[in-house]
Amino acid sequence: MASPSNEASALTDKINTFLSSGALGSLDPGARRKLSEAARKLNLATEAIGDTVHRIVHSPLQLPLALIGVETRLFEVLTEEKEATNAELASMTSVDPVLMMCIERLLRYYQSFGMIDQPADNLYRVNNITSAMVSHGGRAGVPFDLGTLVPAFNALPEFLRRTNYANVTDGANCPWYLGHQTDKQAFEWVKEHPDMMGHFMSWMVSQRDGLPMFLDVIDFEKEFAGQDANEVVFVDIGGALGHQCIALRKKHPNLTGRIILQDMEEVIQQATTRPLPGFEGIETQSHDFFMPQPVKGARAYYLRNILHDWPDHKCIQILENIKSAMTKDSRILIDEMVLPERGAPWRATQLDLAMSTCFAAMERSRADWDSLLDKAGLSILKVWKYTDEVDDCIIVAVPS
Numbered sequence: 376m377a378s379p380s381n382e383a384s385a386l387t388d389k390i391n392t393f394l395s396s397g398a399l400g401s402l403d404p405g406a407r408r409k410l411s412e413a414a415r416k417l418n419l420a421t422e423a424i425g426d427t428v429h430r431i432v433h434s435p436l437q438l439p440l441a442l443i444g445v446e447t448r449l450f451e452v453l454t455e456e457k458e459a460t461n462a463e464l465a466s467m468t469s470v471d472p473v474l475m476m477c478i479e480r481l482l483r484y485y486q487s488f489g490m491i492d493q494p495a496d497n498l499y500r501v502n503n504i505t506s507a508m509v510s511h512g513g514r515a516g517v518p519f520d521l522g523t524l525v526p527a528f529n530a531l532p533e534f535l536r537r538t539n540y541a542n543v544t545d546g547a548n549c550p551w552y553l554g555h556q557t558d559k560q561a562f563e564w565v566k567e568h569p570d571m572m573g574h575f576m577s578w579m580v581s582q583r584d585g586l587p588m589f590l591d592v593i594d595f596e597k598e599f600a601g602q603d604a605n606e607v608v609f610v611d612i613g614g615a616l617g618h619q620c621i622a623l624r625k626k627h628p629n630l631t632g633r634i635i636l637q638d639m640e641e642v643i644q645q646a647t648t649r650p651l652p653g654f655e656g657i658e659t660q661s662h663d664f665f666m667p668q669p670v671k672g673a674r675a676y677y678l679r680n681i682l683h684d685w686p687d688h689k690c691i692q693i694l695e696n697i698k699s700a701m702t703k704d705s706r707i708l709i710d711e712m713v714l715p716e717r718g719a720p721w722r723a724t725q726l727d728l729a730m731s732t733c734f735a736a737m738e739r740s741r742a743d744w745d746s747l748l749d750k751a752g753l754s755i756l757k758v759w760k761y762t763d764e765v766d767d768c769i770i771v772a773v774p775s
């Protein structure tokens with residue numbers, strides 16, 4: 376019988392053979408995800424104590440260095456060229472050629488963290504991580520998180536120490552304010568920082584790229600089509616630049632009825648002055664969701680990642696404002712995570728703590744949703760889960 380060490384050695388050979396075979400490129404998404412999760416588990420389970428400590432201790436370096444790779448165009452050039460030497464990279468990026476040594480040191484770091492490959496001594500190659508960094512999500516999320524979320528994350532330990540580790544529930548008193556040394560609520564602060572507002576909007580458009588969406592599990596046209604072109608069928612409340620409205624139009628080009636995007640005035644201005652491709656035919660309206668809903672009797676009032684930004688008492692205000700605009704055929708569609716009681720995915724748990732830190736808000740479990748909607752006088756008709764990566768669901772709610 377093979378010893379565990381021999382088995383591990385055989386497994387290592389098998390993994391290396393598989394990696395160099397090129398088979399990864401033709402995996403279907405489900406198989407790729409299963410393999411990635413198993414490899415992640417294996418990686419963590421086999422990590423030596425010293426490696427764990429050093430990895431975690433220096434983890435704050437990764438995000439700033441990712442931003443440097445994006446801002447210097449290093450990742451972009453490598454993605455375009457596929458392979459390049461450090462001299463070529465220095466000449467093609469915004470890094471001053473006299474900083475060649477600096478580029479070499481950056482490349483060495485990126486290679487060691489798997490952000491690029493190094494097939495030969497002085498040759499660097501794009502890989503899947505490099506491409507992710509220059510995707511829409513990478514370009515928006517990297518600067519947005521570093522400039523907006525990280526100062527709040529850094530304040531979390533001190534904030535919790537001061538509050539004796541009480542759950543963060545007060546949106547006017549959460550680590551956000553301590554981290555940014557501000558008295559402005561996060562959305563108000565972002566409004567005053569136009570560069571971050573730009574990244575925030577792009578990040579909202581791209582944050583779920585590559586994943587299924589709610590329209591993959593709901594036949595919207597069948598369930599919600601209007602009787603005539605005048606009927607409002609979809610109000611995307613806090614819908615940012617209208618990417619979900621566009622996706623709906625694209626999925627159901629012959630859908631009868633009006634589609635309306637609502638958000639804060641500054642956001643609606645951006646959505647209309649620099650519209651995303653496919654925005655034609657979508658109506659816009661500046662609306663503060665803490666005020667009564669001005670569109671009465673729409674078929675679907677849609678909220679994606681809105682309620683996770685607010686503690687329960689604020690969510691109740693948002694929901695009650697919608698409820699009073701609903702007629703018997705109206706539905707509220709809540710597009711949010713429903714956290715499982717066990718084994719929540721890492722993409723979900725980090726967002727939960729980000730919501731807590733910046734807004735005193737949360738991602739919610741089924742029990743949390745039942746309790747919140749009950750307090751708002753609503754009941755759940757149905758819940759459809761549509762991603763495993765983040766446990767995204769569409770919750771259909773009606774007045775009780």
Ligand SMILES: C[S@@+](CC[C@H](N)C(=O)[O-])C[C@H]1O[C@@H](n2cnc3c(N)ncnc32)[C@H](O)[C@@H]1O
Nearest residue numbers: 562579613614615638639642662663664679680
């Ligand atoms: C987390 S983002 C979600 C955006 C979009 N629903 C999505 O899923 O991509 C929250 C959105 O709420 C908007 N928002 C924040 N406060 C608002 C308010 N009081 N009234 C209307 N929209 C608001 C923000 O501008 C932003 O677009």
